[in-house]
Amino acid sequence: MSMLLGKKIGMTQVYDEEGRMTSVTVLQAGPCKVMQVKTPETDGYSALQLGYDDVKKSRVKKPAAGHAGKVESTAKRFVCEWRLGEKDQVELGPGDDVKVSIFQDVRYVDVAGTSKGKGYAGVMKRHGFGGFPGSHGTERKHRAPGSIASHASDRGHGGNLKKGKRMSGRLGGVRVTSKNHRLLFIDEENNLLVIKGSVPGPAGGYVEIRRSKTHRQKEK
Amino acid sequence: MKTKLLDFVESASLKKEMPHFEIGDTVDVHCRIQEGNKTRVQIFNGTVIARGGRGINETFTVRRMVGDEGVERIFPLNSPNVVDIRPIRSGKARRAKLYYLRNRSGKGVRLSHRHSTHTVSK
DSSP: OOEEEEEEEEEEEEEOTTSOEEEEEEEEEOOEEEEEEEOHHHHSSOEEEEEEEEOOGGGOOHHHHHHHHTTTOOOEEEEEEEEOOSSOOOOOOTTOEEOGGGGTTOOEEEEEEEOOOOEEEOHHHHHOOOOOOSSTTOOSOTTOOOOOOOSOSTTTTTTSOOTTOOOSEEESOSEEEEEEEEEEEEETTTTEEEEESOOSSOTTOEEEEEEOSSSOOOOO | OHHHHHHHHHHTTSOSOOOOOOTTOEEEEEEEEEETTEEEEEEEEEEEEEEEOOGGGOEEEEEEEETTEEEEEEEETTOTTEEEEEEEEOBOOSSSOOGGGGGOOGGGGOOOBOOOSSOOOO
């Protein structure tokens, strides 16, 4: 079990042990409540449901209050499941608190959140296209996508656009996972995790923090 | 609340003790530099002409004349590589930024001495 729900507090800088300045993101993670334990017998799969951040009492909907009431908790704003494999052993039961201490010997984490919405964006911003020169005779198409297809039928599309052709459109506001952040510092008193680099979403946005899947968790 | 938590994280990187020095002071800045595998302390001597930033980003600018060429270095105040700052001589300055020294040369760059208690003699 190595997942927490939290909130992005913001970014700052710290000096590392070698005197280099490092950009860090401060996350407030937990304490999370185990809202429900799902098992294959009752739910068809096994998972832990975590909740984070209280809803204002006057705004709690009755179903949410009922669900939370089963574990004698207040209703939570951010609820998320941690899917468990068959072999995963879990000591946590419904109603338990999960705190940053579970990341005690974790060195790298993945952070998932909802990225900032960028609105309708062009291909340069959205897909990193090169655009056209600023001068040398370029007129009115400095940030244009260029050719998107031809009339030729021998490309397999018969004069139609290839599906998935990258074009301009809505950018951001989707779930993004940012991987392999070095976990620099844990503060149990304020429930803080300090990690290297930037994570998706605005300050105050909700994030899921997991033990890194891909990075080898070497000794600290 | 947010700022408080960010300040808390920053505070771990701030220096516990900070030598007192003022704009116009002549200071010796002891900075750690790395040469290959060895680290040694180099002293940069000059006049403090500006301080900027706040918190972890606070910096100060030291100007000195090498020959008739002005050399300025901007040091992060809280960097562990800035080992020590020793005010040697206090100079009379009536403003917070002494950028006017850049337009002067020769004897004009000197600031008249001001009596002070925070300087240390060499």
